Amino acid sequence: MKAGSLLDTISPLTLKTNPMNIKAYSILSLSLLLSCSCYAQTSSGRYARIVTIGPHQGKSAEFTAGYKRHIQWHRDNKDPWTWFGWTIVLGPRLGYFMDGTFGHDQAELDHPIKPAEDAADNNTNVAPYADFLSHGIYERVDGLSKGPVLPDTSPYLIVNSYQVNLGAETKFEQAIARFNDARLTTYRLKTGGTEASYVLFRAGSKFSDAAVVADLQIEPGVVASATSELFRYQAAMSHAP
Numbered sequence: 001m002k003a004g005s006l007l008d009t010i011s012p013l014t015l016k017t018n019p020m021n022i023k024a025y026s027i028l029s030l031s032l033l034l035s036c037s038c039y040a041q042t043s044s045g046r047y048a049r050i051v052t053i054g055p056h057q058g059k060s061a062e063f064t065a066g067y068k069r070h071i072q073w074h075r076d077n078k079d080p081w082t083w084f085g086w087t088i089v090l091g092p093r094l095g096y097f098m099d100g101t102f103g104h105d106q107a108e109l110d111h112p113i114k115p116a117e118d119a120a121d122n123n124t125n126v127a128p129y130a131d132f133l134s135h136g137i138y139e140r141v142d143g144l145s146k147g148p149v150l151p152d153t154s155p156y157l158i159v160n161s162y163q164v165n166l167g168a169e170t171k172f173e174q175a176i177a178r179f180n181d182a183r184l185t186t187y188r189l190k191t192g193g194t195e196a197s198y199v200l201f202r203a204g205s206k207f208s209d210a211a212v213v214a215d216l217q218i219e220p221g222v223v224a225s226a227t228s229e230l231f232r233y234q235a236a237m238s239h240a241p
Helices: 019-032 060-076 115-125 169-178 207-211
Strands: 047-055 084-090 097-104 130-140 156-164 185-191 197-204 223-233
Touching (some): 156 169, 169 197, 197 207
Antiparallel strands (some): 084 097, 084 223, 156 197
């Protein structure tokens, strides 16, 4: 959906707002859109594209209005892909925006709707007011997930991102498998950032759910860095066909 981007700290998306980095990610993102036909989205697919966007200072209102116009382009063009949008309300990326499309099989990733027109509309309505900070492809790890697949339209999403030390992935995944949470969806970064990066999604019905979220118990030496954030779902900045 985006003309270029993805996550700043995605291990949690962590990318500096260096203009050269942003330019490089924009070029990479545009290259992912060079395909013309579109497939219907299937919830059974394991793959996701996730983008992180940082509004320019003092331009949050303009960004929001522009992004809503861009989402309307997807609606008007009957995009078969679902796009979720969230504002980050707790965490180091406070005020950033994240969007993502989930539930795709591998072949679908080659077939976004009208990629050239999408990129042009995005450049008109979004790019003047924000920087695209990260863009990555993630794979859902069903063996490390519980309950209905996330994300969904829950009011909040509790997001824990982990950068795991290379070679310690098995121990980390064993810790997730032991995690006692009734609803959890785990994604692993495939391309677009640092290797051995994981993101855990848990739904929240209210802001205060962030205060009582269970902690993941991991032995020392497994995780290089970890980030916890709270996302607020933005229905007006999301698209469901």
